[in-house]
Amino acid sequence: MYKIFDTVDEVSRYTTQRLLDKIRTQPTATLGLATGSTMEPVYAQLLASLHNSPLNVSKLTTFNLDEYIGLSADHPQSYNYYMHQHLFNQLDIPEESIHLPDGLTDNIDSACQCYSNAIKDKGGLDLQLLGIGTNGHIGFNEPLTSFNSRTHVVELSEQTRIDNSRFFNNKAEMPTHALTMGILDILEAKEIILVATGKHKAQVMAQLFHSSIDESLPASALKKHNNLTIVLDREAATLL
Numbered sequence: 001m002y003k004i005f006d007t008v009d010e011v012s013r014y015t016t017q018r019l020l021d022k023i024r025t026q027p028t029a030t031l032g033l034a035t036g037s038t039m040e041p042v043y044a045q046l047l048a049s050l051h052n053s054p055l056n057v058s059k060l061t062t063f064n065l066d067e068y069i070g071l072s073a074d075h076p077q078s079y080n081y082y083m084h085q086h087l088f089n090q091l092d093i094p095e096e097s098i099h100l101p102d103g104l105t106d107n108i109d110s111a112c113q114c115y116s117n118a119i120k121d122k123g124g125l126d127l128q129l130l131g132i133g134t135n136g137h138i139g140f141n142e143p144l145t146s147f148n149s150r151t152h153v154v155e156l157s158e159q160t161r162i163d164n165s166r167f168f169n170n171k172a173e174m175p176t177h178a179l180t181m182g183i184l185d186i187l188e189a190k191e192i193i194l195v196a197t198g199k200h201k202a203q204v205m206a207q208l209f210h211s212s213i214d215e216s217l218p219a220s221a222l223k224k225h226n227n228l229t230i231v232l233d234r235e236a237a238t239l240l
């Protein structure tokens, strides 16, 4: 299902409403969360809504999609830091219920396996929130990632390094590798909401809209899912 709104604000309100509905009806839900600039207004809206009408979030569990390798949790560009800044510091979710891949692990293979297993042990993700890269990546699953992948290490593509270097002082500071939940982990979520806003996402959204299911466009895997909502602002929808 596609939902197209005029503004980012409306996109954020709708997405927040979906998150609130989930928390209200299933206070013990396991949420898959995303980072990136698209999510900032969503999390701001979510915090504002919870501030006005509080809900019990203390029984939620969260799993984030990805993390840069080599950045500690207190590095300002790490996704762990981002999530605490934009959401967790102001929410009453116990720290032990919050999960992100560990970018500093010295046993990557076992850390990856544990991450996917931990999601399964919780009964899978009840709702997965997703952004999309301009090259169609979801999480950090770059083009040609297997649709059967579990949490794994990724070498970031040139396009992703260019796109995300805006958050670092320069491109050289930007990590070359990341850990990401796999596409199969994402597809096993019971409900998925993909959010894309802005002109710079128009091309990839058109590609997604018209493409067949193909590993060259990771987000096209989502077309196999039976409970997917794609939420766009007018700008991201201009080429559909």
Ligand code: GLP
Binding pocket: 034, 035, 036, 037, 038, 039, 065, 066, 130, 131, 132, 133, 138, 139, 140, 160, 164
């Ligand atoms: C980043 C993240 C993704 C995110 C995407 C879009 O690299 N790994 O999880 O959805 O790229 O980011 P943005 O919202 O900043 O455009």
